[in-house]
Amino acid sequence: MTDTVTGITILADSNIASLDEFFTATMLGQATEQTVSIIKVAGRDINAQLLAELQPTILLIRSVTSVNEALLADNESVEFVGSATIGTDHVDQDYLAARNITFANAAGCSKHSVAQYVLTAILTLRPQYWQPSTTLLMTSSMPPLTLGIIGLGNIGSTLAQYATALGWQVLGYDPLLHPSDTNNASFEQVLSQSDVVSLHVPLTDKKSTHKKAAAGQSFQSSNGSDYPTRHLINAEALAMMSPHTMLINSARGPVVNASDLEADIERNERQVVLDVFEHEPEISEGLLAKLAIATPHIAGYTVEGKLRGTQIIYDALCEKLAVAPAQSMQKLLPLNMFLWSELKAHPDRLIKFYDIMQDDASLRSQAVDGQVNGADFDQLRRDYHLRREWQF
Numbered sequence: 001m002t003d004t005v006t007g008i009t010i011l012a013d014s015n016i017a018s019l020d021e022f023f024t025a026t027m028l029g030q031a032t033e034q035t036v037s038i039i040k041v042a043g044r045d046i047n048a049q050l051l052a053e054l055q056p057t058i059l060l061i062r063s064v065t066s067v068n069e070a071l072l073a074d075n076e077s078v079e080f081v082g083s084a085t086i087g088t089d090h091v092d093q094d095y096l097a098a099r100n101i102t103f104a105n106a107a108g109c110s111k112h113s114v115a116q117y118v119l120t121a122i123l124t125l126r127p128q129y130w131q132p133s134t135t136l137l138m139t140s141s142m143p144p145l146t147l148g149i150i151g152l153g154n155i156g157s158t159l160a161q162y163a164t165a166l167g168w169q170v171l172g173y174d175p176l177l178h179p180s181d182t183n184n185a186s187f188e189q190v191l192s193q194s195d196v197v198s199l200h201v202p203l204t205d206k207k208s209t210h211k212k213a214a215a216g217q218s219f220q221s222s223n224g225s226d227y228p229t230r231h232l233i234n235a236e237a238l239a240m241m242s243p244h245t246m247l248i249n250s251a252r253g254p255v256v257n258a259s260d261l262e263a264d265i266e267r268n269e270r271q272v273v274l275d276v277f278e279h280e281p282e283i284s285e286g287l288l289a290k291l292a293i294a295t296p297h298i299a300g301y302t303v304e305g306k307l308r309g310t311q312i313i314y315d316a317l318c319e320k321l322a323v324a325p326a327q328s329m330q331k332l333l334p335l336n337m338f339l340w341s342e343l344k345a346h347p348d349r350l351i352k353f354y355d356i357m358q359d360d361a362s363l364r365s366q367a368v369d370g371q372v373n374g375a376d377f378d379q380l381r382r383d384y385h386l387r388r389e390w391q392f
């Protein structure tokens with residue numbers, strides 16, 4: 001793991017939270033008596049040339065860095081890749097395994113952040129659905145909201161818990177999990193019977209095996225699935241939804257076919273919320289103009305969500321180094337006064353907890369000559385004032 005002269009060399013995406021608090025000699029090298037040096041660059045600048053020149057032993061990334069053979073072909077030194085994100089569609093995990101490179105992502109790190117983002121979007125656009133279950137039975141003449149959730153993993157299942165706490169009905173669809181109280185509907189039922197549909201799936205493609213000519217092996221692309229999600233929401237799926245049904249995508253942009261979506265919105269005036277975009281980081285102003293809420297891939301961007309992401313990959317690296325973790329995010333968290341119980345009791349305080357329309361306005365203000373360009377989108381995310389997760 002180390003070069004006898006320089007110890008541990010880390011190349012890291014500068015957008016990873018609290019790198020200097022976690023990845024230091026004290027927090028990593030002390031037990032192994034190794035020096036630790038860390039080089040921080042913008043995620044999109046982590047390229048094959050840099051990997052070949054720096055020969056880092058550890059690579060820490062976020063979703064904007066694609067890790068695959070093209071990136072690592074000329075690098076012989078990397079032994080650990082950590083992605084401080086939930087999504088892994090930017091990583092060829094089969095290639096890393098074939099190179100015997102350890103990989104860790106931050107599963108679940110921002111599940112509450114994203115679930116709270118979705119709740120905020122719904123309750124900002126349709127405040128009539130704010131009906132804490134305590135009042136629902138006594139006063140409501142309106143049926144509770146039916147929330148359709150596609151993908152019932154960490155985020156989808158967390159969202160279902162919040163929805164149930166608000167007295168909403170949940171229709172869930174996840175073909176890779178067993179049926180349950182929430183995994184209780186078909187894809188078509190979720191689309192056709194929900195007031196709101198929220199997407200919480202990874203970006204996956206159709207399973208395909210292809211031969212590696214040199215090795216004569218056949219292997220499946222690491223992002224393959226029997227239930228591929230690329231363009232899962234296309235014209236056919238949108239046609240199953242009533243025009244009244246709101247669509248929210250905070251998963252990955254290509255899960256929704258952007259051109260089919262624009263045609264659908266023009267035809268049905270559907271309320272659509274996007275935090276992720278098929279052609280991200282570029283976004284056409286034409287699409288922006290059709291959206292009820294548009295935000296720059298920040299649904300998971302809370303102090304807690306990003307710190308938890310760093311903590312998880314730090315813990316995984318400590319395991320790789322066989323050292324006991326010495327740093328904890330609890331020591332780094334500022335006091336958090338945002339209580340879910342308070343918000344449930346006082347719906348009018350939602351805007352103080354999270355004013356999602358501020359994030360919407362910031363993104364729209366970046367549009368120039370008919371589009372938001374990639375550099376401005378990335379800058380918005382780099383400069384984003386991290387929210388706080390609502391505490392229980």
Ligand SMILES: NC(=O)c1ccc[n+]([C@@H]2O[C@H](COP(=O)([O-])OP(=O)(O)OC[C@H]3O[C@@H](n4cnc5c(N)ncnc54)[C@H](O)[C@@H]3O)[C@@H](O)[C@H]2O)c1
Pocket residue numbers: 086087088107108110111114150151152153154155156173174175176177200201202203204225227228229232250251252275276297298299300301
């Ligand atoms: N916008 C953001 O800031 C943000 C933040 C975190 C995660 N994400 C994205 O959200 C995705 C989901 O996150 P998670 O923590 O819930 O992941 P997860 O892996 O815990 O859950 C994903 C679920 O989707 C299910 N699934 C897979 N294919 C499906 C299909 N075709 N139809 C229905 N369900 C399917 C899986 O069975 C799994 O239960 C991530 O992969 C990531 O791309 C976005």
Ligand SMILES: O=C(O)[C@H](O)[C@H](O)COP(=O)(O)O
Pocket residue numbers: 015061062063064084085086087088110297298299300301
């Ligand atoms: O997959 C995730 O965790 C989220 O999409 C996360 O927001 C990715 O953020 P990024 O790495 O682009 O900063």
